Amino acid sequence: xxxxxxxxxxxxxxxxxxxxxxxxxxxxEALLREHCPAxxxxxxxxxxxxxxxxxxxxxxxxxxxxxxxLFEFPAGEWNKTRETWATLSDKLLAAQFARxxxxxxxxxxxxxxxxxxxxxxxxxxxxxxQVPTTLLAMIDSSIGGKxxxxxxxxxxxxGAFHQPRLVVxxxxxxxxxxxxxxxxxxxxxxxxxxxxxxxxxxFLERERASVAAKDPExxxxxxxxxxxxxxxVVAADEREAGRRAILNFGHTVGHAIEATARFEVLHGExxxxxxxxxxxxxxxxxxxxxxxxxxxxxxxxxxxxxLELPDTATVDGLGDGPVRTSQGDRGDAGRWKExxxxxxxxxxxxxxxxxLLDPVCPTGQVKIASGTDRRRELAKDRGFx
Ligand SMILES: NC(=O)c1ccc[n+]([C@@H]2O[C@H](COP(=O)([O-])OP(=O)(O)OC[C@H]3O[C@@H](n4cnc5c(N)ncnc54)[C@H](O)[C@@H]3O)[C@@H](O)[C@H]2O)c1
Ligand SMILES: [Zn+2]
Numbered sequence: 001x002x003x004x005x006x007x008x009x010x011x012x013x014x015x016x017x018x019x020x021x022x023x024x025x026x027x028x029e030a031l032l033r034e035h036c037p038a039x040x041x042x043x044x045x046x047x048x049x050x051x052x053x054x055x056x057x058x059x060x061x062x063x064x065x066x067x068x069x070l071f072e073f074p075a076g077e078w079n080k081t082r083e084t085w086a087t088l089s090d091k092l093l094a095a096q097f098a099r100x101x102x103x104x105x106x107x108x109x110x111x112x113x114x115x116x117x118x119x120x121x122x123x124x125x126x127x128x129x130q131v132p133t134t135l136l137a138m139i140d141s142s143i144g145g146k147x148x149x150x151x152x153x154x155x156x157x158x159g160a161f162h163q164p165r166l167v168v169x170x171x172x173x174x175x176x177x178x179x180x181x182x183x184x185x186x187x188x189x190x191x192x193x194x195x196x197x198x199x200x201x202x203f204l205e206r207e208r209a210s211v212a213a214k215d216p217e218x219x220x221x222x223x224x225x226x227x228x229x230x231x232x233v234v235a236a237d238e239r240e241a242g243r244r245a246i247l248n249f250g251h252t253v254g255h256a257i258e259a260t261a262r263f264e265v266l267h268g269e270x271x272x273x274x275x276x277x278x279x280x281x282x283x284x285x286x287x288x289x290x291x292x293x294x295x296x297x298x299x300x301x302x303x304x305x306x307l308e309l310p311d312t313a314t315v316d317g318l319g320d321g322p323v324r325t326s327q328g329d330r331g332d333a334g335r336w337k338e339x340x341x342x343x344x345x346x347x348x349x350x351x352x353x354x355x356l357l358d359p360v361c362p363t364g365q366v367k368i369a370s371g372t373d374r375r376r377e378l379a380k381d382r383g384f385x
Contacts, residue, residue, distance in 0.1 A: 014163040018143060018231060020223050022216070024170040028057060028131070029064035035166035036129050038102035040067040042092055044115035045106040046075035049133055052176055054106055068104075069095060073114070078263050080110045080150050082158065088118050102127045102165070108134035108181075109141035109267065113159070116147030120162035130167040134177060135185025136268055138169040139192070139226035144234040144244075155255050169227070171219055179212070179304075184268025186211070186303040187250070189222055191275060192229040194296060195246045200225050201299070208302050250275030257309060265310060272305035 045054040050072040061068040105115035119128035130142035148159015193201030210218035254274030279296045282288035
């Protein structure tokens with residue numbers, strides 16, 4: 001036997017800044033030069049955002065003598081596919097983008113995930129900048145370096161961790177965002193409140209009217225606080241080995257719903273339903289304070305988010321087989337609802353359902369309880385039976 005050792009001490013600094021403010025896109029050229037210098041930039045965006053912001057950004061960059069080219073694909077979650085990834089990659093190759101190029105992901109979470117995956121794989125990886133244009137992308141998907149596409153077997157199953165060089169969240173672009181998309185983003189904001197910050201959760205309860213009216217101060221506080229929470233969690237756990245899993249609260253059930261709803265439910269809506277289910281389950285298992293599910297559900301409802309499955313996608317309907325997501329095999333999802341129905345809220349002690357995330361406090365502190373034993377331990381910690 002021959003043994004060859006390859007000593008690699010990869011000490012790469014992959015830290016980056018997230019800029020939040022108004023009018024930032026007007027100065028994008030300077031930001032690119034400073035944070036992500038490149039010979040050429042491929043601006044990847046979807047068909048909606050191309051018209052709204054893409055064309056003018058490219059024109060301004062040209063004026064500033066940056067070599068920028070726009071690549072767009074049709075908007076919609078159903079286009080977050082291998083095919084879109086392949087088409088975009090082929091277009092960049094045809095346009096002879098070389099290793100000294102960079103990608104700019106301009107759009108919502110769909111664009112961020114696909115363009116990020118193109119950047120992660122193009123010529124074995126080129127740098128990229130996230131320019132999120134939906135609330136959801138600003139406070140969640142643009143941060144943390146998770147990129148990828150959906151495949152028939154499930155959501156986000158092909159992808160890569162690839163950290164951006166910079167994230168530019170220009171709050172002005174939220175002006176054109178449809179109310180239903182703003183609400184979808186609020187699901188992730190509520191999630192941040194639940195998992196990390198009770199005061200933030202209370203702020204979301206208090207400021208609903210100003211958030212819905214897109215009041216500048218309210219939106220700025222919201223984006224800043226959510227970004228701080230997400231950044232703090234991913235910095236502690238870049239590859240999702242431990243603590244980062246709390247960000248999946250609501251997503252176990254949420255991804256299963258998305259997988260069966262055939263795009264009738266937005267990601268944020270599915271997460272809202274997921275949080276409503278998972279918090280009820282946590283209460284039923286006795287690891288969440290009584291009233292947790294009601295308070296979370298109440299807030300989601302106030303932001304016009306659904307709490308129940310649409311007729312087109314029942315969790316029961318998932319009972320045919322295991323549901324796979326990038327967070328792993330979730331077992332027989334069909335039993336979740338059955339278990340909830342059987343136990344009723346607050347009955348407790350049902351056990352099972354490994355891998356769900358359980359809020360153990362009303363808000364502001366979620367611990368990860370995977371597996372029944374761990375869950376019981378947490379329940380005991382908190383004075384439950
Ligand atoms: N990578 C991650 O960590 C992560 C985290 C959360 C969600 N996601 C992914 O994000 C995706 C959802 O993202 P999304 O909710 O932003 O959806 P999206 O990207 O589909 O955007 C929603 C719609 O809004 C349009 N739009 C975007 N910006 C606009 C603007 N400023 N004004 C008007 N319209 C605008 C888009 O064209 C699209 O039609 C899902 O695929 C989800 O899996 C990824
Ligand atoms: Zn999400």
